[in-house]
Amino acid sequence: DPNMYVIISAPKKIQAEFRWFVVDRKVVSGSMYRAHGQQRLERCLDQAMIKEAQKFANGWLPDDTCVMDLALVDGEVKVIEFNCINSSGMYDNDVSAVFKSLWELHTK
Secondary structure, eight states, X not given: OTTOOOOOOOOOOEEEEEEEEEETTEEEEEEXXXXXXXXXXXEOOOHHHHHHHHXXXXXXXXXSSEEXXXXXXXXXXXXXXXXXXXXXXXXXXXXXXXXXXXXXXXXX
């Protein structure tokens, strides 16, 4: 397709990758799943990181309820990708909190 755009960038060093469960535009749970290229499953309780994730959830989302993967790159948070909530790995997220939020959204 002659109208297709291709974006090229120099490789970036990713310090950490996080998975966030967003239900009704609210960050419900998050966990780190990779640090410095190695798998590392650790629930994210850092309030500054949670606040940063919520800033992204307040912006554009593919759906009000989704999974948002973010990366820490050179000390700055960047979007990796968005996924559907029903087939994403939980890593070390708070499964009870995620399902409770989904249930509350479903029943309201």
